[in-house]
Amino acid sequence: MSDNSSDECDTQHVLYKNRPEWSDITPLKQNDGEHPVAAIDYTEEFEDCFDYFRAVVQKKEYSERTLELTKTAASLNPANYTVWQFRREILKALNKDLNEELEYIGKVILKQTKNYQVWHHRRIIVEWLQDPSKEKYLTEKSLSEDAKNYHAWQHRQWVIKTYNLYDGELEYVDQLLQDDVKNNSAWNQRYFVVNNTTGFTQETLNREIDYTLGKIRILMENESAWNYLRGLLLHDKGGLSRNEKVTDFCETFYEQGNRSPFLLALIVDICSEKITNNGGGDGNNVYTSARAKELCNALATQYDTIRAKYWLHISETIENQANEQNSMDESSTTN
Incomplete structure (x- = not known):
């Protein structure tokens, strides 16, 4: 569950049970059975919100008020799949402006960067819009906070491959490796880009081997670069042992x-x-x-x-x- 101080949750929040406009809804309590093994001590705000959320899901009410309710629910528990799925159903039913939704979920992601559900919601909205123009920038902002964020990398690879956005990606990866030559995620991204663009032609292999040996010279104790080198050599028809550039490099340092x-x-x-x-x-x-x-x-x-x-x-x-x-x-x- 997220911190209730989130901007997405009004600090002057009024409980739904105290709102006149919600008086027609009978809240639906969570059923934990008669003797729950480990009862969770929910806050009053959380319990109130989800009691009403369960009720409107059951009624399949697609309205502006239920859309607002999903925003509150998402601020309280952004990892709840049902909340995001129901929100998507409402967006479609009301024919809402998806660009506004993209802006909203972008703000949520930058506060919940390691939450699978928020990235998944973003991906679906991008697919509906068929507009990937903001995705590389969003992932770069996320990766600037944590350059190894799996969810951000997964989203970036998806959008690049789906919409053929490979231009400039090797340069971006190179910048990340200049910042941290041990960034395994960046090495993985480099392999991903090469594999999906030029492939491992002999010309590409020569370039990438030169690049990798240069990075290893900077830091010999860098397992990520050595692993990338091994991956390259698996595509070399000479194998590990017949690339003289690599064997000479190894023997010199030895x-x-x-x-x-x-x-x-x-x-x-x-x-x-x-x-x-x-x-x-x-x-x-x-x-x-x-x-x-x-x-x-x-x-x-x-x-x-x-x-x-x-x-x-x-x-x-x-x-x-x-x-x-x-x-x-x-x-x-x-x-």
Whole structure:
């Protein structure tokens, strides 16, 4: 429930039971049964409002007064789905100006930014209007308060994809990453934009890999950027191990003494991929099972001890992988 001091709820609020214009409605009490397990101590204002709300929902009364009632109910409990659904029914029945509703729900959202129902209401009104022109601005205002707000990002992705509003989005994401390079939501948005526009062509991959390596240089201990890099490499026909730009980047920092667990983890995965591909046909291959085991042990004992059991498991898995590959090679030679 929201704070009763909300601007949407008049501080001089008059109870509905004391309003002459509501005297024709018999309030409908909430039925909690004879012996409720955990009775909620509602305020008088809350109980009064929802007693009348239940009554008009039952009567299906679509009027100006019930529209006003839903605004009060929403201010008291903005997460109540029935309140918003009934409000939408009234808006349609009265043929109300939906632009006014858009302005109203925008104000509510900026006070209730992590409430699914208010964003859902906004989305439906936008769909009815077929006017997405204010949505990116609204989400930007919301994200300026919390750059990782899931509901704001969900709404933004919906409106961008539905109405093809991708222009300028990579620039917006870049600004967010300049503000906070660890913003996982911004990295996710970058992937979303690329995936739905150019796709992961080789040209795009080269650009995005350069971009990501630049961000990793700023902060090596940034799991979000490393994860984005992995996602890019999954689209690279060379895989993890054949992109020389990435392997050179990793080896340079490793030789300089960097032991970021994310760096070591990627090298371990490169080793695993090389083993699967029979060494990649490279006689100078440095991505061996022995190196992978060494790195797994370092991760387990020094650099990522919270996941020690995981790294010991990966070490064993890679060793088995190497043994299977050797057996296949020996069998092939014998035949």
